Amino acid sequence: MTEGTLTEDQRFAAALAALGMSPARLRRLLHNLPPRVAWDALATGTHPADPEGRSRQFMRHDMVEEVATRCTEAGVNVRVLGESGYPPCLADDPEAPAVVFVRGELALLEDRPRAALVGTRSATSYGREVAFDLGRALAEAGVVVVSGLARGIDTAAHAGALDVDHGGPPAGVLGTAHDALGTPAQLALCDRIGRLGAVLSEVAPGTEAARWRFAVRNRVMAALAHVVVVVECHVRGGALHTVAAAKRRGIAVAAVPGSVRSSASAGANALLAAGERCVRHPGVVLDLLSEATTSMPGAPAEMRPKAHPKVSGPGLSSAVLDLVTSRVRQALEADPASLDTIVRRSGRSIGEVALALERLSRLGLASGDRGWWSQGHRRSVER
Amino acid sequence: MEGRQVQVEVHLSPGLPAFTVVGLPDASVRESRDRVRAAVLSSGLTWPTRRITVNLAPSGVRKGGSGLDLPIAVGALAVANVVSLPDLADTAFIGELGLDGSLRAVPGMVPMVGALDARRVVVPLDCLAEARLVSSGARGARSLAELLGALGGRHPWPEPHAAAKSEPRPVQPDLAEVRGQVVGRRVLEIAAAGGHHLLLVGPPGSGKTMLAIRLPGLLPPLERSEALEVTRIHSAAGVALAGGSLVDRPPFRAPHHGATEVSLIGGGSSWLRPGEISLAHGGVLFLDELGEFPGALLDALRQPLEEGVVRIRRARVVADLPARFLLVGAMNPCPCGEGSLVGACRCSDYTRARYERRLSGPLLDRFDLAVSLARPDVSQLLGGPAGESTAIVAERVRVARLEANARGVRCNSELPSISLDEVAPLSSDASALLEHRLRSGALSARGLHRVWRVARTIADLGDGGLVITEQHVAEALQLRAARDTLVPGNAR
Numbered sequence: 044m045t046e047g048t049l050t051e052d053q054r055f056a057a058a059l060a061a062l063g064m065s066p067a068r069l070r071r072l073l074h075n076l077p078p079r080v081a082w083d084a085l086a087t088g089t090h091p092a093d094p095e096g097r098s099r100q101f102m103r104h105d106m107v108e109e110v111a112t113r114c115t116e117a118g119v120n121v122r123v124l125g126e127s128g129y130p131p132c133l134a135d136d137p138e139a140p141a142v143v144f145v146r147g148e149l150a151l152l153e154d155r156p157r158a159a160l161v162g163t164r165s166a167t168s169y170g171r172e173v174a175f176d177l178g179r180a181l182a183e184a185g186v187v188v189v190s191g192l193a194r195g196i197d198t199a200a201h202a203g204a205l206d207v208d209h210g211g212p213p214a215g216v217l218g219t220a221h222d223a224l225g226t227p228a229q230l231a232l233c234d235r236i237g238r239l240g241a242v243l244s245e246v247a248p249g250t251e252a253a254r255w256r257f258a259v260r261n262r263v264m265a266a267l268a269h270v271v272v273v274v275e276c277h278v279r280g281g282a283l284h285t286v287a288a289a290k291r292r293g294i295a296v297a298a299v300p301g302s303v304r305s306s307a308s309a310g311a312n313a314l315l316a317a318g319e320r321c322v323r324h325p326g327v328v329l330d331l332l333s334e335a336t337t338s339m340p341g342a343p344a345e346m347r348p349k350a351h352p353k354v355s356g357p358g359l360s361s362a363v364l365d366l367v368t369s370r371v372r373q374a375l376e377a378d379p380a381s382l383d384t385i386v387r388r389s390g391r392s393i394g395e396v397a398l399a400l401e402r403l404s405r406l407g408l409a410s411g412d413r414g415w416w417s418q419g420h421r422r423s424v425e426r
Numbered sequence: 427m428e429g430r431q432v433q434v435e436v437h438l439s440p441g442l443p444a445f446t447v448v449g450l451p452d453a454s455v456r457e458s459r460d461r462v463r464a465a466v467l468s469s470g471l472t473w474p475t476r477r478i479t480v481n482l483a484p485s486g487v488r489k490g491g492s493g494l495d496l497p498i499a500v501g502a503l504a505v506a507n508v509v510s511l512p513d514l515a516d517t518a519f520i521g522e523l524g525l526d527g528s529l530r531a532v533p534g535m536v537p538m539v540g541a542l543d544a545r546r547v548v549v550p551l552d553c554l555a556e557a558r559l560v561s562s563g564a565r566g567a568r569s570l571a572e573l574l575g576a577l578g579g580r581h582p583w584p585e586p587h588a589a590a591k592s593e594p595r596p597v598q599p600d601l602a603e604v605r606g607q608v609v610g611r612r613v614l615e616i617a618a619a620g621g622h623h624l625l626l627v628g629p630p631g632s633g634k635t636m637l638a639i640r641l642p643g644l645l646p647p648l649e650r651s652e653a654l655e656v657t658r659i660h661s662a663a664g665v666a667l668a669g670g671s672l673v674d675r676p677p678f679r680a681p682h683h684g685a686t687e688v689s690l691i692g693g694g695s696s697w698l699r700p701g702e703i704s705l706a707h708g709g710v711l712f713l714d715e716l717g718e719f720p721g722a723l724l725d726a727l728r729q730p731l732e733e734g735v736v737r738i739r740r741a742r743v744v745a746d747l748p749a750r751f752l753l754v755g756a757m758n759p760c761p762c763g764e765g766s767l768v769g770a771c772r773c774s775d776y777t778r779a780r781y782e783r784r785l786s787g788p789l790l791d792r793f794d795l796a797v798s799l800a801r802p803d804v805s806q807l808l809g810g811p812a813g814e815s816t817a818i819v820a821e822r823v824r825v826a827r828l829e830a831n832a833r834g835v836r837c838n839s840e841l842p843s844i845s846l847d848e849v850a851p852l853s854s855d856a857s858a859l860l861e862h863r864l865r866s867g868a869l870s871a872r873g874l875h876r877v878w879r880v881a882r883t884i885a886d887l888g889d890g891g892l893v894i895t896e897q898h899v900a901e902a903l904q905l906r907a908a909r910d911t912l913v914p915g916n917a918r
Contacts, residue, residue, distance in 0.1 A: 164775070165771055194775045194778075225774065225775045225779065226778075229775065381609070381798055381799070381800040382798070382907075383606070383610070384800065393608065393609060393901055394884065394888070395897065397897070397900040397901040397903070397904035398896060398900040401896075401900045401903070401904075413627070413759075413908050413909075415798060
């Protein structure tokens with residue numbers, strides 16, 4: 044956790060990050076210069092990477108203290124590229140963040156296989172369940188599950204990973220500052236990940252959330268992972284940024300197939316059509332990880348992913364359904380439909396449909412969310 | 427909403443000409459001095475040039491409004507011997523005077539006339555229909571001169587034009603115009619039959635408002651005593667009564683979300699005004715864009731929802747106003763409105779979570795029915811079959827309400843929880859289903875009773891058997907599913 048106070052270098056680096064510039068620019072400013080020197084040079088307008096003094100207008104003399112206080116309050120440590128304590132797994136990346144703000148223990152992530160589970164925020168129950176199962180199975184095998192702490196797939200993947208006692212430590216990569224988290228649910232999840240693993244952000248505490256940060260953050264997730272798995276994503280989903288970043292780095296990409304009628308799976312299915320690996324069960328991800336980590340320098344054998352004990356797909360229920368119930372079941376699709384639609388498709392009364400849905404959901408064949416129904420899977424998972 | 431009888435005493439004494447009004451008049455009553463004097467003079471009558479003192483008894487109660495113009499004028503004319511005292515025997519007066527001597531309508535005629543014990547009540551002609559609802563001795567006049575003529579027996583009391591009397595009622599929208607929306611129509615029917623509060627969640631254009639405005643048409647007409655009560659409230663609030671007649675159809679009130687607490691709940695600093703919830707008494711209160719109403723305002727609805735009256739306590743006014751209404755709320759699933767469709771929502775997690783927190787758990791708990799509506803599909807809008815008309819559905823509602831009346835309540839939502847076992851026994855399947863929901867934490871104890879009552883209504887609308895089946899319960903559960911994830915920490 045936090046080591047009481049920050050060193051001078053850390054404080055000046057944090058203040059530089061708080062100026063709100065792009066990661067590439069921050070890297071140039073800190074390149075081969077100690078943070079303190081870079082700060083003073085910027086303040087006097089003599090920094091070689093900023094001859095016009097563009098950053099000076101954002102600088103205030105009390106900023107260094109202010110950012111340091113915010114870091115301490117948020118329980119956040121500062122790691123500077125090129126200095127000790129910076130995560131080695133990120134250090135070699137061409138686009139490594141110059142400064143990262145960390146909650147939790149970064150060392151836990153080293154020497155372990157790491158898989159990023161990414162996907163859409165507006166996930167279907169199918170996507171959430173698969174993400175949960177994958178997260179769980181990977182954590183059981185000792186894999187670090189990396190995700191972005193957003194609603195939908197991200198949250199479900201981490202919920203799965205946290206469902207295992209003594210599993211692989213989870214890692215979260217935030218697109219906002221540590222103290223700018225949105226929902227109470229996100230805060231609670233972040234706390235748990237911080238306790239068992241680590242949460243990183245390259246945004247300085249006290250900075251307001253900005254949309255572009257989320258896209259930029261995706262490259263950090265890709266850099267951190269040995270495999271990127273797209274669980275569910277729309278044709279133009281943000282998860283595809285992560286995929287592109289992974290490709291640039293030569294990192295393996297895999298995708299979970301979904302129904303061709305589900306718009307939430309369209310992006311993932313397109314990746315499969317383009318020849319990416321198909322994740323039919325957690326074993327596929329574990330295989331990809333062991334391929335990637337055999338070349339991992341100094342990785343001890345026991346850190347390789349353990350073989351997953353049981354590899355199985357969801358079995359179809361053999362329960363015998365009455366006529367109405369099977370009609371209603373046929374009316375369900377992968378994309379959620381309103382009760383109204385199901386009543387119309389099945390041609391049954393609302394009472395009959397309600398009872399059939401009740402039976403189907405108890406068998407796990409239907410899953411409902413605030414009155415919207417889709418084809419069900421074994422377990423329902425928190426959004 | 428009660429009126430108070432005021433006695434106007436006028437005294438003439440020697441001295442310099444003056445005109446004073448005592449007995450706690452407020453500004454509008456003090457101003458009436460000038461109106462009264464001008465009206466008397468323009469009617470061609472003489473104004474006594476002596477010291478006139480008017481006392482409004484009981485003197486300890488504050489008096490406001492312009493309805494006292496007429497009695498003050500008549501009193502002044504009586505002491506000036508323009509009107510003979512025997513003509514005024516057992517007669518009360520209410521009305522505002524114009525400077526030309528004309529009589530103008532004042533709001534609140536029904537409760538005011540209702541509070542008078544005089545045999546004959548004279549009001550402005552425009553208010554005569556309203557006054558006649560509560561007093562057979564009501565008379566009307568257009569001006570002070572006309573009034574004096576009728577009082578002296580020189581010509582008969584004027585009657586309002588027949589045309590004004592039979593003003594056509596506004597046409598009620600019919601349920602047959604709603605295409606598709608099987609579920610929407612169904613919850614409307616259940617809400618009307620059982621008096622269950624209803625929450626409609628859906629994107630813009632999904633027909634929430636269209637459905638809500640058709641709800642009053644499904645409710646049975648008000649009974650005579652209820653109608654009088656509602657009319658009294660509407661009259662006191664100065665709401666125009668349709669054709670000046672009794673409000674016998676359930677009212678429909680739809681305040682905008684910018685409403686203040688006083689306008690919604692009732693109150694006011696010195697003069698009490700009934701709020702929207704009292705105006706909706708006996709009918710429907712529709713809150714569109716429920717999520718945009720300030721939280722404190724919505725929570726102020728909780729007590730009236732529970733008790734059917736709103737207890738207003740102010741330094742000067744204490745009143746219990748009736749406020750038994752059917753609450754219909756409508757809201758979008760999220761601020762951008764598209765949250766129910768996969769992938770279409772543009773809201774951030776934070777704004778969504780904040781939007782869902784707007785409605786407090788206790789308020790959400792009071793909605794027995796909560797459904798998600800989707801935009802109807804194109805085929806239904808154009809070629810779909812027309813649905814049942816209001817008249818057909820209203821008949822089923824009437825029959826279902828009779829069943830509830832036989833249980834000693836107006837509608838099933840008023841059934842006491844202890845009697846549910848007796849009047850709505852559950853089949854073993856039905857009770858197993860409820861038990862399953864209770865154990866999984868998806869249903870609270872309060873929720874249980876609400877589902878149970880709704881299931882009773884569903885059974886009443888169907889075959890009407892005594893026993894509640896699994897299907898009744900399943901439908902009741904399904905028709906409140908939209909509220910589940912709106913309750914904080916209740917994500918299933």
